[in-house]
Amino acid sequence: MAWRTLSILTNAMRMAGGTLAITSILCLSNLASAAQQDAGKTIMAKGDVMAHNDNAERQLVRRSPVYKADLVTTGDTSTSQLRMIDGALLSMQANSELRIADYEFSPQNQQGNVSMSLIKGGLRTVTGALQQNSDNYRLTTPVASIGVRGTHFEAEMVEADLYLAAWDGIIFIEVTAANSGEKFSLGPTLRYQFAIVRADGSVEFLLQTPGTFSAGHSSEIYAQPIQQFALVDVSEAENNIYIAQSVNQKYIDNERFAANWLPDDPLVVSRTGSVAFDLVEQHSVVSSSGSISDFTMSITVDFDASTVPTGNLSFVDSGGQWFAAFNGLLNQQGLDVDVNFASHGNNLASGSIEGLLIDQAQGILGNLNLAEINTPSITADGAFELRESKP
Template identity: 45%
Template sequence: MHSRSSRCCVVAFIVLLWQLPLLAEEAAGKTIMARGSVQASAEQQSRALKRQSPVFGVDLVSTGSESSSQLRMKDGGLLSMHADTELAIRNYPSGQGGAQGAVSMDLLKGGLRTITGSLPQSAKDYQLNTPVATIGVRGTHYEAVLQQGDLYLAGWDGIIDIRVTVPGADQSFSLGPEQPFRFAIVRANGEVELLLRAPTIFAAGQPGTLADQTEFTGQQLTAAMSDGGLDLFVKSPALARDASGVDFYDNSYLTAGWGMDTITRSGIASFDQLSQHSFSSTAGSLSDLSMSMEIDFDSAWVPSGQLSFTDAGGEWFATFNGVFGEQSLELFINFASHGNQVADGSISGVFINDATAILGNLNLAELDHPTVRLDGGFVLTEQP
């Protein structure tokens, strides 16, 4: 008769056997956020993904309803997957050890937002296949969503080259800020609609870009905030200039080297005390400033956030949410307005002082009058 410990060893050995092909292959990336049901399937086996779980160049990654995930690839690329999404990673070189090859993935259902990494050098080096079109990328930030057989596309930054693959509807076009159009819909029958405005399906609006890789450690940041707070950065080289000529600190400089893995807090916290800021508006002085952000440390995401400031043109208002990135909070504005005008923009942030405060940047501008804008930095804390 086998002992219980012997049976456990046999089970562990069997599990190891089916994992061997993956263990022998270098991971193409890792999971930096998994909310709800997130699975990876390979070699006819399925495994649950959680934060820090590896993903490989042979995985079929899927998210369930009311679920989402972010994957950080070895070349620095970011894949942010919507709910009810299936993404087959056909080939994704690790980018290390001289690994070569083109990126190839299949979006089978759902949607994703992608910021490409260092591997794609041309449209031929990166290919996302969908049931109706193939997307080639030339170093960019884009979004693709499949809904009821139609493919919705947004070229947020750089250029994406689209080739319609529906039989009998072969055509090609490009999207991006420097192209005639940034948005398009490829219908299930192959027809193409080119759009000047983002379809409502892209509820997050235009997300911000990834931080540049510069050298500034989390330890330096925490020490600096303890010593001088926001005033220190007004005198530092980490400055950018907003539309009104007012200096504010640049999170691209601050977040480099900052590791989200160092956060040890748990539970849900509300950051709703705007303790410091450098906000300015081209429409005049600000009053009635209010800002809040809910943080779920257990699930590594930002369920909700909102802000409201008033100037001579009316109230600036925005709602946002996001997830924990590898170096900073990945925050996305869902809706923004100024008075009766629709607005858009970006928001970014990092945790400081043992995750008891959030240091960030905010940029908002009216869509129809982009010179009317609000910019600045902030420190958001919990109520004492």
């Protein structure tokens, strides 16, 4: 691909002068950029995790982008967690292959399209802000096609059979093996939430969690409830039911979602054990919605494991309460964390938090940047200093 692009650029420069040549180059550059549209980023990559695109391959590491048309693969004893552009979390197990055919999302209207193919192995996903229906979110497998509506589900190919678990919401399955054409739905509010689609197109419904999900898979990926949002009723015409999204919204814990793992470059400090830095020594935070109050923040650091297992912050401005929950790692550069959940009043938000250990790991100095997803002009950012509360 690279040599072909270089040849086209060279010919364009030879055949046309000045503006035409520049225009040709810019158009080709735009086409190249369009071919690599972001679909998400890598939250965690342990072991051999690769992205293949246009006969080229990239090693995925923490914060590496993933693009539309990427084929993401994991090797033996490897796992990967991706955060997609709509905030969805997707965890791949070892020896898996996932083709991202399309992933589009508009923050303005919460609409888009997702098309992915699980070629082999297994994945678990919690869908994001994209307003799903059974048509605009599609995961295909060698034996069935899956549509989703606001859900958390797992899919795993075991030999030639597809094992399914719908932990939350509803998934819609159409069996494609042997031209079966059978259609059914799974979910905790329906008759069944577990099933196996066999290679011959037959379907086996289960009352208990499939044994294949018992190792490294769990429905317990949620952390503490967040009192933020009103009820959202979603009708499901096929089954004549309503799914109520509780006000007890829950954020996703990256560490528990991905599995236990340690960084390759742990921070070397003299401290040991787990320490909670929850005394706000000072802060300077500015909001586009006016002055703030009631600033609180806490970061727990596990020095033995070189992780940041939990962290949260909150403060209030005229638009309501800002809230963020996060966790991550320690490395040579300091705190390397990702925001799991953020909100401002009843609006979803996103952002980043950075920090450094100071005074022989007796304090944390950092900064924060938050913004509403649907209205990016509504922001809050600033700096903070945390200390350990003394008994």
